[in-house]
Amino acid sequence: MNRLLSHALLACALALAGSAFAQDGAEVYAAQCASCHQPEGQGLGTFPALADNEFVQGDERELVELMLSGRAAMPAFASILDDADIAAVLTHVRSSWGNDADAIEAEFVAEVREGVDEPEAVEVDLPDDWFELGEAAYQRNCAACHQASGAGIPGAFPALAENAFVQGNADELLRILLNGRAGMPAFAGSLGNADIALIASYVRNAWENEAHLVDADMVEVVRGGGDLELDPTTPTFRPGAGQ
Numbered sequence: 564m565n566r567l568l569s570h571a572l573l574a575c576a577l578a579l580a581g582s583a584f585a586q587d588g589a590e591v592y593a594a595q596c597a598s599c600h601q602p603e604g605q606g607l608g609t610f611p612a613l614a615d616n617e618f619v620q621g622d623e624r625e626l627v628e629l630m631l632s633g634r635a636a637m638p639a640f641a642s643i644l645d646d647a648d649i650a651a652v653l654t655h656v657r658s659s660w661g662n663d664a665d666a667i668e669a670e671f672v673a674e675v676r677e678g679v680d681e682p683e684a685v686e687v688d689l690p691d692d693w694f695e696l697g698e699a700a701y702q703r704n705c706a707a708c709h710q711a712s713g714a715g716i717p718g719a720f721p722a723l724a725e726n727a728f729v730q731g732n733a734d735e736l737l738r739i740l741l742n743g744r745a746g747m748p749a750f751a752g753s754l755g756n757a758d759i760a761l762i763a764s765y766v767r768n769a770w771e772n773e774a775h776l777v778d779a780d781m782v783e784v785v786r787g788g789g790d791l792e793l794d795p796t797t798p799t800f801r802p803g804a805g806q
């Protein structure tokens with residue numbers, strides 16, 4: 564094949580890949596946002612409605628900064644979504660459910676991203692084989708209900724695999740493990756901080772999940788009724804986790 568032709572084909576393949584992966588804001592929304600903000604942007608409980616929302620239709624820079632850095636229980640998407648995906652999902656949200664605001668371009672997201680400081684990972688103190696230890700402790704304490712696959716049992720035990728809550732705010736996850744909730748038993752009495760940290764780190768990184776690790780000191784803080792007060796810009800994803 565001559566060189567010119569192969570370049571033309573490559574450019575064409577890249578253009579196709581770009582449009583297939585990055586541009587569908589509705590798909591990104593369904594995969595990344597709908598579990599909290601709900602399929603029609605109507606919100607639920609502490610998850611604000613994005614439908615008919617002034618902030619969503621307002622200042623583009625503030626909106627992109629919130630997406631990149633997160634805030635409280637809203638995850639930071641800087642390391643989850645690339646510029647094109649963030650532009651696509653925000654453009655979708657800004658033109659759906661009664662919202663009517665201009666599209667956001669990937670170039671603009673890139674510009675805002677440059678001004679947002681790269682958040683630093685928080686140091687965690689875990690043994691090297693935390694994943695295997697966490698898996699074993701999960702099997703002993705959790706798998707009877709939530710299943711070894713993390714898929715749960717529909718209608719009875721929620722799936723922990725690909726679960727936004729499990730990968731979200733670590734304080735809230737630790738609180739439910741320690742104190743229980745409805746049919747979910749409390750583990751504060753039966754498990755020590757080290758085991759709870761291993762299990763929390765495992766469920767946040769097993770299956771397709773990926774989220775910041777948790778160590779025994781963090782569990783102690785939450786057990787004592789405190790908050791981790793992790794900087795909201797703390798990356799949700801920790802490089803190397805889950806391998």
Ligand code: HEC
Pocket residue numbers: 591592595596597598599600609610611612613616618619626629634635636637638640652653656727728731
């Ligand atoms: C784990 C749950 C969760 C996920 C997933 C999530 N959000 Fe949020 N989001 C929140 C919470 C909670 C808040 C409120 C934050 C606060 O209290 O400041 C919020 C706030 C927002 C706001 C600000 C709304 C306002 O009126 O101030 C926007 C915009 C937003 N989210 C968009 C998105 C988009 C787009 C996605 C997907 C890419 C997404 N969120 C994914 C939980 C989530």
Ligand code: HEC
Pocket residue numbers: 701704705706707708709719720721723726728729736739740744745746747748750762763766
């Ligand atoms: C006896 C069964 C049972 C066991 C054992 C159990 N859970 Fe649960 N779990 C539940 C039930 C039921 C719920 C739903 C509670 C509710 O409706 O509020 C739940 C909820 C959860 C949630 C919240 C999910 C969400 O999306 O809100 C998490 C996280 C969780 N469990 C993790 C664990 C972990 C980790 C263990 C092991 C340490 C464990 N569970 C052990 C029954 C169990």
